[in-house]
Amino acid sequence: MTRTVYVNGDYLPETEAKISIFDRGFLMADGVYEVTSVLDGKLIDFGGHAKRLERSLTELDMASPVTMDELLEIHRELVRANGIVEGLVYLQITRGAPGDRDFVFPDPATTPSTIVLFTQNKPGLADSPQSKVGMKVIGIDDIRWGRRDIKTVQLLYPSMGKMMAKKAGVDDAWLIEDGFVTEGTSNNAYIVKGNRIITRNLGNDILHGITRAAVLRFAREAQMEIEERAFTIDEAKKADEAFITSASAFVMPVVEIDGVAVGAGTPGAVTRRLREIYLDESRRAAV
């Protein structure tokens, strides 16, 4: 099926959508993105994603070609036009196409930002088989740049990390810096000890996950204990449970790290409860 996508003000069939070869997103990875999930045909935590997008743009001194209200309407129109019940909306804004290659940023008055959105249809996203059995991860070196709090489209190393995981016969990789886990290749990382949920504190070294913020809020409301601090991969291997969060995986159990079973080697009770609370609460607040 040909999707309807959005490019710089127009809704088009995906086969007719075009971007300049001089676009700085293409030449320099000079762009930011967001991924918002769709459940029951509605957007999950759109407000959180819009806020982080504005922050990413501000940090890179990049102009937004649309207001956040317009952005919500574009998201809704694409969900409607493509009949998405469960899936994702991908959004990317780049510093535009100055008509040549130059390291220096172009003048935003003459080079408007590029904006692209498309949907991904994922029936069964909320009821994914992996959430029942959990995922296996390996630890790999975190060699990414120092501003991981900005959601840029520089995703080469995370892609390489996923390939290292695939080669090792597992599902994903956790990134390790100075002995401590930073996050997953495309998700935030957590361990559980007793009833305490432990996840790395916010800083420039991880992405400030929108799912992370919601899960921690729901966990606090449910009187669960939370500790925001760095943990080592060895501590994770000895934990009772482990899991990851992201807009596309929600709360997903991790049952094996570097070949070592975490806890009983099956999705734990705290993780299962958090996934349930997250899905219930997010669905209720979806727009």
Ligand code: PDD
């Ligand atoms: N990834 N950390 C990294 C490095 C990520 O790429 C992501 C999201 C997260 C989780 O953030 P959120 O809860 O806001 O989705 C953490 C998206 C889903 C992606 O690249 O597809």
